[in-house]
Amino acid sequence: MPTRTATPSPYVDLSRAEWSALRRGVPPTRAPGATPGTTPLPLTADEVEALRGLGDVIDLDEVRDVYLPLSRLLNLYVGATHGLRNALNTFLGDGPGGGGAQPGTPFVIGVAGSVAVGKSTVSRLLQALLARRPEHPHVALVTTDGFLYPNAELERRGLMRRKGFPESYDRRALTRFVADVKSGLPEVSAPVYSHLAYDIVPGERLVVRRPDILVVEGLNVLQPALPGKDGRTRLALSDHFDFSVYVDARTEDIRRWYLERFRALRATAFRDPASYFRTYTRVSEAEALAYARDTWATVNEPNLRQNIVPTRGRATLVLHKAPDHTVRRIRLRKL
Numbered sequence: 373m374p375t376r377t378a379t380p381s382p383y384v385d386l387s388r389a390e391w392s393a394l395r396r397g398v399p400p401t402r403a404p405g406a407t408p409g410t411t412p413l414p415l416t417a418d419e420v421e422a423l424r425g426l427g428d429v430i431d432l433d434e435v436r437d438v439y440l441p442l443s444r445l446l447n448l449y450v451g452a453t454h455g456l457r458n459a460l461n462t463f464l465g466d467g468p469g470g471g472g473a474q475p476g477t478p479f480v481i482g483v484a485g486s487v488a489v490g491k492s493t494v495s496r497l498l499q500a501l502l503a504r505r506p507e508h509p510h511v512a513l514v515t516t517d518g519f520l521y522p523n524a525e526l527e528r529r530g531l532m533r534r535k536g537f538p539e540s541y542d543r544r545a546l547t548r549f550v551a552d553v554k555s556g557l558p559e560v561s562a563p564v565y566s567h568l569a570y571d572i573v574p575g576e577r578l579v580v581r582r583p584d585i586l587v588v589e590g591l592n593v594l595q596p597a598l599p600g601k602d603g604r605t606r607l608a609l610s611d612h613f614d615f616s617v618y619v620d621a622r623t624e625d626i627r628r629w630y631l632e633r634f635r636a637l638r639a640t641a642f643r644d645p646a647s648y649f650r651t652y653t654r655v656s657e658a659e660a661l662a663y664a665r666d667t668w669a670t671v672n673e674p675n676l677r678q679n680i681v682p683t684r685g686r687a688t689l690v691l692h693k694a695p696d697h698t699v700r701r702i703r704l705r706k707l
């Protein structure tokens with residue numbers, strides 16, 4: 373009988389238990405009061421609570437089982453990437469072009485996924501965990517919404533109901549921003565988006581000053597390169613990533629999280645006189661939710677299906693969340 377060989381796959385699929393076992397080797401960074409025999413947690417319950425986004429569920433079990441192995445893997449990648457850059461510098465020496473990569477080139481991580489999947493909580497947790505390491509204490513976090521065109525420009529282009537689609541961003545400026553940070557410029561700034569105003573904040577900038585690690589979070593960070601007008605392919609944003617994470621869940625679950633969050637925002641942020649969504653506190657809950665359902669069905673879900681899910685296979689790591697927000701399956705790209 374011929375032996376059947378498994379089809380080679382570029383991915384390795386792990387259960388939560390298998391992945392969680394890989395956290396071993398995380399050196400204790402701060403462990404006051406840790407129970408002997410347990411992996412010390414670098415964050416307290418209060419710190420985790422402060423990083424949690426509205427509607428997200430995250431606790432110390434999740435940090436230990438999911439995010440400690442991830443920060444261990446990332447620490448290994450950061451070290452290996454510096455080794456590669458040193459190799460390039462050794463090869464180029466003081467040759468043409470002034471030698472190789474700058475010493476201290478930031479390590480760049482992309483975090484992708486749907487609206488309301490919980491990317492911001494994942495990104496803030498990664499930022500906090502990675503910054504605990506003395507080798508890379510300065511971890512900057514940038515969300516791509518700052519590169520959305522202002523509402524006036526979206527109106528002009530007929531894109532107000534396409535917010536979050538690739539064409540609603542100034543993609544060239546976003547890629548240039550990350551390239552500038554990566555090239556070691558002392559100070560690089562990005563525009564700022566306000567969820568409250570539902571628009572870019574005029575005149576406000578987020579300044580990034582030579583971080584050790586840059587986390588770039590957004591719906592479309594794994595989109596492939598756009599062909600230029602001259603037919604030449606440009607570098608895509610993701611060509612600047614040293615590692616990427618896709619936060620995944622069933623579309624039905626994400627839809628429910630989006631609607632639950634809208635309901636929670638109606639009782640909180642939407643009450644702010646500056647909120648773009650203030651009208652939805654003055655109508656019935658049924659009317660407000662009808663608007664949210666329509667936005668999900670006509671904007672966010674089509675964007676998820678057409679643009680975001682197709683980029684999932686490009687991520688270095690996929691975190692798959694169960695209906696209760698906990699990560700249950702992990703897919704790591706080997707090649």
Ligand SMILES: Nc1ncnc2c1ncn2[C@@H]1O[C@H](COP(=O)(O)OP(=O)(O)O)[C@@H](O)[C@H]1O
Pocket residue numbers: 425426485486487488489490491492493567568633637641649
């Ligand atoms: N209309 C809104 N008003 C205030 N905050 C919002 C609004 N919509 C989203 N947010 C907040 O903005 C952040 C980013 O949301 P989103 O882009 O849906 O990504 P994710 O849920 O994957 O982090 C979340 O912390 C969310 O709670």
Ligand SMILES: CC(C)(COP(=O)(O)O)[C@@H](O)C(=O)NCCC(=O)O
Pocket residue numbers: 487515516517518535536589590591592667671672
């Ligand atoms: C601002 C967003 C496009 C997300 O932007 P990102 O930071 O992922 O680039 C999204 O949260 C959003 O507001 N979408 C518009 C549709 C809606 O109101 O849900």
